[in-house]
Amino acid sequence: MQPLPLSAFVETLKPLLAASLDSASNPLISSVANNSSKVTPGTLFLAIRGAKADGHRFIPDAIQKGASALVIAADYNGPLPSGLPVLRVTDSYFAWSVVCETFFRRPADAFRVHTVTGTNGKTSTAYFMRHYLDTVKPGAKTALVSTVCCDLGSGPEPSEHTTPDAFTLQEMFAAMKTNGVTDAVMESSSHGLHQHRSGTLRFASAAFTNLTGDHLDYHGTMENYYQSKKILFRELLDDDAPAVVNTDDPAGARLVSELKQERPSLRVLSVSFAGRTDAFCSLRKLQLNPAYSDLEFTLDGHDASLRLPLPGAFNAANGLTALCMAYGNGLSFGALLEASESMPHVPGRLQAVPLACGATGFVDYAHTDDALERVLTSLRAVLTAGGRLIAVFGCGGDRDRTKRPRMGAAAARLADLAILTSDNPRSEDPMTIIREIESGIPAGTHYLVESDRKEAIELAVKKAHAGDILLVAGKGHETWQEMREGKHHFSDIEILNRFRT
Numbered sequence: 001m002q003p004l005p006l007s008a009f010v011e012t013l014k015p016l017l018a019a020s021l022d023s024a025s026n027p028l029i030s031s032v033a034n035n036s037s038k039v040t041p042g043t044l045f046l047a048i049r050g051a052k053a054d055g056h057r058f059i060p061d062a063i064q065k066g067a068s069a070l071v072i073a074a075d076y077n078g079p080l081p082s083g084l085p086v087l088r089v090t091d092s093y094f095a096w097s098v099v100c101e102t103f104f105r106r107p108a109d110a111f112r113v114h115t116v117t118g119t120n121g122k123t124s125t126a127y128f129m130r131h132y133l134d135t136v137k138p139g140a141k142t143a144l145v146s147t148v149c150c151d152l153g154s155g156p157e158p159s160e161h162t163t164p165d166a167f168t169l170q171e172m173f174a175a176m177k178t179n180g181v182t183d184a185v186m187e188s189s190s191h192g193l194h195q196h197r198s199g200t201l202r203f204a205s206a207a208f209t210n211l212t213g214d215h216l217d218y219h220g221t222m223e224n225y226y227q228s229k230k231i232l233f234r235e236l237l238d239d240d241a242p243a244v245v246n247t248d249d250p251a252g253a254r255l256v257s258e259l260k261q262e263r264p265s266l267r268v269l270s271v272s273f274a275g276r277t278d279a280f281c282s283l284r285k286l287q288l289n290p291a292y293s294d295l296e297f298t299l300d301g302h303d304a305s306l307r308l309p310l311p312g313a314f315n316a317a318n319g320l321t322a323l324c325m326a327y328g329n330g331l332s333f334g335a336l337l338e339a340s341e342s343m344p345h346v347p348g349r350l351q352a353v354p355l356a357c358g359a360t361g362f363v364d365y366a367h368t369d370d371a372l373e374r375v376l377t378s379l380r381a382v383l384t385a386g387g388r389l390i391a392v393f394g395c396g397g398d399r400d401r402t403k404r405p406r407m408g409a410a411a412a413r414l415a416d417l418a419i420l421t422s423d424n425p426r427s428e429d430p431m432t433i434i435r436e437i438e439s440g441i442p443a444g445t446h447y448l449v450e451s452d453r454k455e456a457i458e459l460a461v462k463k464a465h466a467g468d469i470l471l472v473a474g475k476g477h478e479t480w481q482e483m484r485e486g487k488h489h490f491s492d493i494e495i496l497n498r499f500r501t
Contacts, residue, residue, distance in 0.1 A: 001103060003028040006069050006085055009044060012102045012200075016089040018074035023085035027068040032103045032167070034096050041066030046099055048092045049073060051218075055092075071095055094196040097166040101199035107173040108201050111143075111181050114325060115188045117229050118209030118246075120371040121318045122187040123147045125207055127346045128322035130185045135339040136331045137183065143176045145169070145186035147365075148347050148477045153179030158479075163192025166199065190215055190228040193236075203237050205329055207244040207321050211251035212370035216400045226251055230258070239265040242328025244321055248274045269324050273317045281324045286316055290352075290360065290382045299324065302333055306340045312350045312378035314371075319343060348476025350375065353496040358466025359390075361496045365476025367396060367423065369406035372473055376414035379469050387467035391415035392460045393474050394453070395437055397428030397482075404433065405440025411447075412440070415471075417463060418447040421456035423474045424482040453481065454495055461499045472496060 007026050010017075030042035036058035039045055045062040047055035047070065056076050069085040073092050080086055089095040114133075116125045123146050133140045141153060145164065149156040152175040163186070164172065176184055188206075192198070211226055219225040233243055233255060243259065246252040247270040256268055272279035273286075285296040293308045293316045308319050323336055345351065353361035362379065366372045372393060380389055391411050395404045411418040420437050422430040430451045441447060450456035457472055464470045472492045475481070481490035 001105075003030040003042065004103065005029070006044070009069075009099055009102050010087065012098050013071070013087060013089060013095055016091055016095050016098065018088040018090050021085060021087060023083070025083075025085055027085065029068060029103070032099050033062075034167075036061040036065065039065040039067050041068070043067050044069050044071065044099060046071040046092065046096050047073070047076070048096060071099065091196070093194075094199075097196050097199040100166045100170040101201075104170040104174045107170065107177040108184075108198075110177040111184060112204040113184045113186065113198075113201060114205045114329070115186050115203050115232065116207045116209065116321075116325075117188040117190070117193065117232050118207075119212045119214050119368060120366075120374070121209035121314060121321070122189075123365070124315060124318040124346045124349050125209060125322050125325075126185045126187050128319050128343060129207075129325050131342075131344055132322060132326035132331060132336055132339055133183050133185070135342070136326065136335040137329075139182065141180055141182050143172075143179075143181045143184040145172060145184065147187060152176050153181040161189075163187060163189040163197055166195075166197045169197055170199070188232055190225055191218060193231045194219075194228040196231075198236065201236065203232070203241065205242045205244070205325050206232055206237055207325050208233070208246060208249075208252055208255060209318070209321060210246055210249040210370070212368055214368045214400055214403060216402055217398075226254075230255060233259055233266070234262060237263075237266060240267060242267045242269055242325065244269045244271055244324045244328065246271055246273070246317070246321065247276065247279060248272050267328060269328050271321055271324050273313075273320070281320060283316070283320060286313060288313060288378065288381045295320065299327065299333070304333075304337060306337050308340055308343055310343060310345060310350070311352070311382065312375065313381070314374045314378060315350065348478070348493070350378075351476075351493060353493065353499075354501045355461065355464065355470070355496070355499050356501050357461065357464055357499070359461075359464035359468040359470050361461075361464075361470045361472065361499075363472050363476060363492045363496060366393075366473040367475075369403050369410050372407050373410040373414065375471065375473065376410065379471060380414060383469055384467050387469060388416040388465075389414070390417045390419070390460050390464055390468060390470045392419045392421055392453075392456050392470070392472045394421045394423035394425075394430075395433050395474075396424045397426035397430075397433055399426075401436060404436040408437040408440035409442075412442055412445045418445075419456050419460050420447060420449045421453045422451050422481070423453075424478075425484070426482050427484050453490065453492075457492065457495045461496075470496075
């Protein structure tokens, strides 16, 4: 990128400045960084108080490496060098996003960006929305930023995070602009929304899938978690943008009620999977099959039916949510129904693996109690007479611990046999995590424990017979497992495929 004068950053940061610039100099900025190890001469260095470290401690290192200007928290009162331009801001995370956006020259202004938020269903809904745009919108060239992969308009690449950090996100937007993208679809995590990683971007449309217990290690309370999700609809949507909200979910119903008062200019499109007649889109009937789902629904007064080539009630819900988003963006209803018949399967989302023993294996990313309950309920609905439902799952380490006993309770209630194992234990002892899962399982329930995930999957296959369904939950598309020693290659799908027909 060509250098920009510091004044360009001062201008875009104005709403966040706590004081005027305390220097008359206007150096050229050739790079931006919030990590002192990445500072080179000409860098604008922004110090952030993070969860693990305070970036202000590294100001001397940034200066020594040639930083040309600093952005610091408004209340920072530590030592500062004389003569170096310093900007004080009221929100460091937001300021960092604006700095990155400015440095890359606001690339997302060149196309429309659509987003999905919620505890569960973000990835599938984003995939489905992209499919509708690709298939139905004339002249569309789409991009995708998701938990599974990213496609910046030049082909899919592996993804590390639901919402990338601010610098990486703007770098991605710049690549999309270069590649001639017309529409991008991305997931918005609660962390990303709380930290304003998308900068001042205004989304063209958005969807809210649900809100259930997760990420309380970061947010602290469910109310904080809800408010982080609400930022998207309160602050980051264009006026008159379609906002698709699941009103069966209590948080979704609350969101709709609040948006009517706070942002009446938004087009709130409520969706109900419980047949509510007052919803903009209402699912009236759902017939599940191991390979597809038949839906009958009403959308904006239109009665319709379609066959989605995907199993599971949650796939039907996510598909209908994406259809509402696409319809709200002006795409033809008839063309959307036709496009639904070729809906792609999302990697690691209820991905089927037929097994040589006659059972059917499924790999799914379900890693919360709500998601696990939904997928087990969907699979039990298509279980043949005499078949058993076997579930292999664990919980991630160094993450929200409150969901562990709830996941144990869900598996005990809905699976005929649960096998508790490791997920990504990270720095925690795998057996400690498993004991916390066990605390939610009622006394007398039959279940098995095998902390080695590969051994647990192989044990489940040995236990499975013809007509059974075997679910391996928690990691989905992931091709690694994160242990105390670091990451190593691991794929649930690869292991199950060793036993396929």
